[in-house]
Amino acid sequence: MQFFNNSAFNKHEQVSFFYDQATGLKAIVAIHNTNLGPALGGCRMWDYASDEDALCDVLRLSQGMTYKAALAGLPLGGGKSVIIGDPKKIKSEVLMKSMGKAVESLGGKYIIAEDVGTSVEDMNQMSETCNHVSGLLKNNEGSGDPSPVTAHGVFVGIKSAVQYRLQREDLRGLKIALQGLGHVGFHLCELLHNEGANLFVTDVDQEKTNAAVEKFGATAVGLEEIYDVEADVFSPCALGAVINDETIKRLKVKIVAGASNNQLAEVRHGQMLAEYNILYAPDYAINVGGLISVYYEYAARYQGIEFSRENVFAHTDKLKATLENIFSYAEQHKISTSAAADIIAEKIFQH
Numbered sequence: 001m002q003f004f005n006n007s008a009f010n011k012h013e014q015v016s017f018f019y020d021q022a023t024g025l026k027a028i029v030a031i032h033n034t035n036l037g038p039a040l041g042g043c044r045m046w047d048y049a050s051d052e053d054a055l056c057d058v059l060r061l062s063q064g065m066t067y068k069a070a071l072a073g074l075p076l077g078g079g080k081s082v083i084i085g086d087p088k089k090i091k092s093e094v095l096m097k098s099m100g101k102a103v104e105s106l107g108g109k110y111i112i113a114e115d116v117g118t119s120v121e122d123m124n125q126m127s128e129t130c131n132h133v134s135g136l137l138k139n140n141e142g143s144g145d146p147s148p149v150t151a152h153g154v155f156v157g158i159k160s161a162v163q164y165r166l167q168r169e170d171l172r173g174l175k176i177a178l179q180g181l182g183h184v185g186f187h188l189c190e191l192l193h194n195e196g197a198n199l200f201v202t203d204v205d206q207e208k209t210n211a212a213v214e215k216f217g218a219t220a221v222g223l224e225e226i227y228d229v230e231a232d233v234f235s236p237c238a239l240g241a242v243i244n245d246e247t248i249k250r251l252k253v254k255i256v257a258g259a260s261n262n263q264l265a266e267v268r269h270g271q272m273l274a275e276y277n278i279l280y281a282p283d284y285a286i287n288v289g290g291l292i293s294v295y296y297e298y299a300a301r302y303q304g305i306e307f308s309r310e311n312v313f314a315h316t317d318k319l320k321a322t323l324e325n326i327f328s329y330a331e332q333h334k335i336s337t338s339a340a341a342d343i344i345a346e347k348i349f350q351h
Helices: 051-072 093-104 120-126 147-166 183-194 206-216 245-250 268-275 289-302 309-317 319-333 337-349
Strands: 014-020 025-033 039-046 077-084 110-114 175-179 198-202 233-236
Touching: 014 051, 014 093, 025 039, 025 051, 025 093, 039 051, 039 289, 051 077, 051 289, 051 319, 051 337, 077 093, 077 110, 093 110, 093 120, 110 120, 110 289, 147 183, 147 233, 147 289, 147 309, 147 319, 175 183, 183 198, 183 206, 198 206, 245 268, 268 337, 289 309, 309 319, 319 337
Parallel strands: 039 077, 039 110, 175 198, 175 233
Antiparallel strands: 014 025, 025 077
């Protein structure tokens, strides 16, 4: 397995591998950059096809967190962790506590939170062996599930992109193809539905698709057919790399704006979207709400900063101005929006 020559390795400060035979823990923590502060990022638990796939995922995700924190105006660096294994089969309290011990050994350089395959309860269990956990909810204290805030940020981002590209202030009657109905995707559906958007949805879990059809009047489409829907917006809210050579050619939309991380299979696909005249709201700019939420909770616990939902949502609303800046910069310099976002973020954290 390649490491320093891995295509996803990009000046990462630290990558740590953890194994605990007693609990079955196999985990990787990647810390990309801490120039602005400690690395904060979620813990993904996934049954990866190979250890190399897990390594590539955590490297890409951690780098994205650096850029995300910078654009969000947070005093944080970028990090991420993965636990290798099927959460439905091997997750246990002792496994989560073992992961907590692993993170504690890093001395506060990395702050862990929930992600795909982990939950608020998992974070609560990790906090029994680790002082560097966010996204907690104990005795009704803490930020809890960050999904509603993430969804709100993506909603704000979609409206910003619609205003910029379509010159419209509202979403009423617009067609939005949404891929993935997890916690964030389902919350986003509700927000879009309440704004009068027409939804086309898909998910690997048919029950979630059925629920969206019933609750929001959405139209269900197949997993592959979602790329062929004629719509105004394509909103990827599942796993990454869904924007690639094949799918871009199939998209019949004017905007791509969604919650999933690492949507572009390769960097060049940002430019490819621009060439197809599709406005892309860079993923790490638009899905920042959850990071903002867990940061405010962590800061309240350890830095004395007041935590309130109002503060979190007000900070997330600043995403509108951030995206407008990205779109304008890209247009002015005749580059892709993904390249523009990278340049703006790098100016912030590479000091």
